[in-house]
Amino acid sequence: MSQSGPSRAHGPYAGFQGEPANVTPRRTLRRSVLTGIVITLFALCGLFLSVLVTDSTGVTAAMLGLLTASTVLGIVVPVLLWVDRLEAEPARIMWFAFLWGALVSTAGTLILNEFGMAFFAGLHLDPVFTSAVLVAPIAEEALKCLGVLMIFLFARREFNGIVDGLVYAGMVAVGFAFIENIIYLGGAFNEMGTPGLVGLFVLRCLMSPFAHPMFTACFGLALGLIAYRRHWRFAFVPVLGYLAAVFLHFLWNFAALSSTDGFLLVYVVVQVPLFIGFIVLLVFSRRQERAMLREHLTGYGLNGWFTPAEVAMLVSPRERRRARAWAQGVGGSRAEAAMEAFQDESSELAIARHHLERGDNDPVWRHRERALLHTVQARRAVFAPPLQTPQPLVSQHIHPVPHKR
Known part of the structure; x- marks a missing residue:
């Protein structure tokens, strides 16, 4: 190796960022079209949510909801970034995860919930309760998990295990929770004033900021477990992860709509142990990645x-x-x-x-x-000064890695 440093590698991955050196116009066009579709989808969902929130709660309530809901971001996002410190995920994918949860998942869920309420109203059932307990867990987790699945499929080289699955799922979920909290907090302010806003803020933002991330983390964990086993015979693993996410979400919504004593019982007996287990899983996964x-x-x-x-x-x-x-x-x-x-x-x-x-x-x-x-x-x-000439790395699984002098 010369004192000026090693020569750049040639072939499909050349250059300091490891990007393909032989990107064809067709591949560039495909990437540009896909990026344009994603941006358009996000923009349309954002416009839809902006009109819906301001129309249903008003500008003042929406701004108060925005300010108070931001607390969840300040709690959850630093935890996810702490877990992700050793092998940080690309910012573009983290932003995709957050915006998918905040815009696409939220907009889609609002539409599906309206259909669900209309359906159960036709069956002479309480549309609010049945929609929140039956429709919301299935629809919300499906749309949130779809965002994680898209990262798993289309950014597969950035999805490398359990930590990645937990982080991506957490970012999708915290984006969803952020917009959902704005809607609920703004509505509480309109209905009950400042006491209603403060009460719901304590319940949703301080007592349970990790609720949505814990639900969707079940699916992210499942995808992380098969990150190195991408075969159809392991498809049941993410299916089980999704079902676990739906069940936990159902349990939470059911408790929230039941009596105060029932909610507190579920919170203490189920939610708190789940939160502790979630933190233990994050720490364990981070230590495994470090090892x-x-x-x-x-x-x-x-x-x-x-x-x-x-x-x-x-x-x-x-x-x-x-x-x-x-x-x-x-x-x-x-x-x-x-x-x-x-x-x-x-x-x-x-x-x-x-x-x-x-x-x-x-x-x-x-x-x-x-x-x-x-x-x-x-x-x-x-x-620092360059090291002495390293030896080629030999593995039973691959050819030796050559070192150019």
Whole structure:
């Protein structure tokens, strides 16, 4: 390896970001059309919800609902980002997840709930109760889970396990909860004034901010379990995840519409243990991801691609922060940016290796690994001297990774 850093990898994944170097006009056109369709869908749903909310609650109530509902974002989103620190998901997919939940899922649910209420009214049943208990759990979870499923299918290389499933599901659900809270809080203010707004705020935003994320997390967890087993024979796993999400949602809505004592009983006996289990699952999944990063980065380190100190830094969020601060001190913002990219791409490298070790036959992972092995070396050269020539990485599952001098 020359002192100027390794040469860039050639082939389908060349360049620092690991993007395809041979993007054809047809592929670019397809991506542009798909992006345009998504933006149009979001815009139409946003316009529909804006008109609906302001017409049903008024501008003042809608703004109060918006301000108070934002509390949920300040509680849930930092938790999801904390879980996702070691292998951060792309911002564009996180925004897609949030906007899908906030716009598409909410708009679709409002329409389906109206049909459900009309149907049960024709059966001489209480339309409000039956719609909330029977229609809402099925419709809401179906539309929220559809967003997670789309990420699983169309951004499959960014859906790499349980942590990703929980984070994407959580972002879809918190987007949905955000808009739903605006509607309910604004309506409570119109009906009961400030006391109604405060009471519902405590119930929905302070006592149960993780309710929707916990429901949809069942489906995200199921998809995460089959992230490396994408075969039709495992289709029953996400189906079970969806059914679990619907059941928990049904239980919550039923309790909310029952007596106060019934709600408190369900909250203490069911909701609180579920919340504790949800947090334990998040922590456990994060530790599993950390162990996976350590295992594969240590393997690269044994072949000379990383030093032991770098491996220890890369698997610790605290040490990552210290390393970025150190790089900024020795080389300014350019070195800090290179260190951050070095950390992110090292995590992506471990993910690529994990796919290869699990027998994923998609050739993109081998191309991505080769490109990332070179780009992390180039990143390092910005803030530290290059290492001695690493040895090719040998695996029983793939061909040795060549190292260009």
